[in-house]
Amino acid sequence: MSLYCGTACRRKIFWCYRLLSTYVTKTRYLCELKEDDDACKKAQQTGAFYLFHNLAPLLQKSEHQYLAPQHSLLELERLLSKFGQDSQILEDSVLIGCSEEQEAWFALDLGLNSSSSINASLQKAEIETALQGSFIKLTKALFELNVKDASLLSTAQALLRWHDAHQFCSRSGKPTKKNVSGSKRVCPSNNIIYYPQVAPVVITLVSDGTRCLLVRQSSFPKGMYSALAGFCDIGESLEETVRREIAEEVGLEVDRLHYSASQHWPFPNSTLMIACHATVKPGQTELQVNLRELEAAAWFSRDEVATVLRRNNPSNQQQSGAVPFWLPPKLAIAHQLIKEWVEKPTCSPLPA
Ligand SMILES: NC(=O)c1ccc[n+]([C@@H]2O[C@H](COP(=O)([O-])OP(=O)(O)OC[C@H]3O[C@@H](n4cnc5c(N)ncnc54)[C@H](O)[C@@H]3O)[C@@H](O)[C@H]2O)c1
Numbered sequence: 392m393s394l395y396c397g398t399a400c401r402r403k404i405f406w407c408y409r410l411l412s413t414y415v416t417k418t419r420y421l422c423e424l425k426e427d428d429d430a431c432k433k434a435q436q437t438g439a440f441y442l443f444h445n446l447a448p449l450l451q452k453s454e455h456q457y458l459a460p461q462h463s464l465l466e467l468e469r470l471l472s473k474f475g476q477d478s479q480i481l482e483d484s485v486l487i488g489c490s491e492e493q494e495a496w497f498a499l500d501l502g503l504n505s506s507s508s509i510n511a512s513l514q515k516a517e518i519e520t521a522l523q524g525s526f527i528k529l530t531k532a533l534f535e536l537n538v539k540d541a542s543l544l545s546t547a548q549a550l551l552r553w554h555d556a557h558q559f560c561s562r563s564g565k566p567t568k569k570n571v572s573g574s575k576r577v578c579p580s581n582n583i584i585y586y587p588q589v590a591p592v593v594i595t596l597v598s599d600g601t602r603c604l605l606v607r608q609s610s611f612p613k614g615m616y617s618a619l620a621g622f623c624d625i626g627e628s629l630e631e632t633v634r635r636e637i638a639e640e641v642g643l644e645v646d647r648l649h650y651s652a653s654q655h656w657p658f659p660n661s662t663l664m665i666a667c668h669a670t671v672k673p674g675q676t677e678l679q680v681n682l683r684e685l686e687a688a689a690w691f692s693r694d695e696v697a698t699v700l701r702r703n704n705p706s707n708q709q710q711s712g713a714v715p716f717w718l719p720p721k722l723a724i725a726h727q728l729i730k731e732w733v734e735k736p737t738c739s740p741l742p743a
């Protein structure tokens with residue numbers, strides 16, 4: 392028995408080491424490409440490119456989902472020459488990841504005009520025909536992509552958008568220059584370095600012990616309720632943002648809170664969603680909804696929420712007419728937070 396345990400443990404350690412080793416190797420390769428322009432240019436030769444047009448990714452529709460096609464550098468050069476463009480636009484590509492075999496992945500927007508490129512943007516319809524795909528807004532396609540492509544294209548879109556919006560130095564007004572990977576931009580006149588920014592947002596599922604608080608903004612799709620969210624202000628800790636947002640939006644005071652998980656979220660721009668569970672002070676459950684920020688807020692029982700989660704499709708609900716609201720889709724961290732609350736009734740937040 393002990394011999395079996397020993398062998399099993401050694402096997403487990405061996406596999407852990409192998410997993411860690413692949414991850415570390417990949418991470419260090421990406422780290423090198425981010426900083427080393429020559430290494431990154433070399434990686435482009437054997438790399439794969441995801442294409443965008445005005446921040447909409449090129450996709451191909453297969454039966455039930457969208458697929459994101461990859462193109463080699465050679466294919467892109469052929470495409471550009473077909474449309475009478477030189478390959479300078481390739482300098483606008485950004486590094487977004489790599490495979491376990493160290494094939495680097497890049498994203499390139501053929502529709503945005505960059506300050507470093509003399510090329511006019513390429514016509515959308517012509518490229519779509521040439522590449523047998525369509526440029527589809529991420530808001531429409533995200534929930535019909537597999538998890539890997541959804542994450543990769545969200546990252547790519549956020550990075551392309553950031554570069555598009557930071558082409559000029561805010562101090563000198565002169566054009567900034569991107570490094571090959573796109574991990575930063577530098578102003579050549581004063582050497583100020585600009586790094587892609589992330590906006591942290593806290594999303595909190597508030598509970599009174601037996602019920603949870605779900606809210607609606609007027610911009611949400613009809614009938615959808617979610618957890619309460621808010622941007623972090625400069626100078627705040629996450630705990631302070633949670634307390635302030637809950638006080639501002641529903642007039643409640645947080646008693647205890649705990650961190651659950653986080654997620655990059657591409658809409659409407661790009662945010663880092665930090666998900667928490669919170670409970671309110673005992674007996675303080677009366678809502679004072681801030682109608683400038685929210686359309687509605689209400690307490691829901693575990694049973695009500697569990698029922699909606701089981702049949703979480705707005706069209707199903709319209710047909711049956713049995714459930715008055717629906718929740719964010721599985722990919723959204725709000726969904727995970729709500730599911731966690733339903734499935735783990737004993738989850739007990741820490742003092743705020
Ligand atoms: N992934 C998910 O499950 C999920 C669920 C709910 C909300 N969200 C996202 O959370 C984000 C924030 O939620 P909210 O709208 O309730 O936030 P919020 O309550 O802070 O209100 C938004 C307002 O905050 C201000 N603001 C402050 N800093 C800002 C910044 N850096 N960028 C934009 N506006 C800023 C603006 O006036 C804006 O109108 C939204 O982008 C939304 O898409 C994601």
Ligand SMILES: [Mg+2]
Nearest residue numbers: 619620621684
């Ligand atoms: Mg909010």
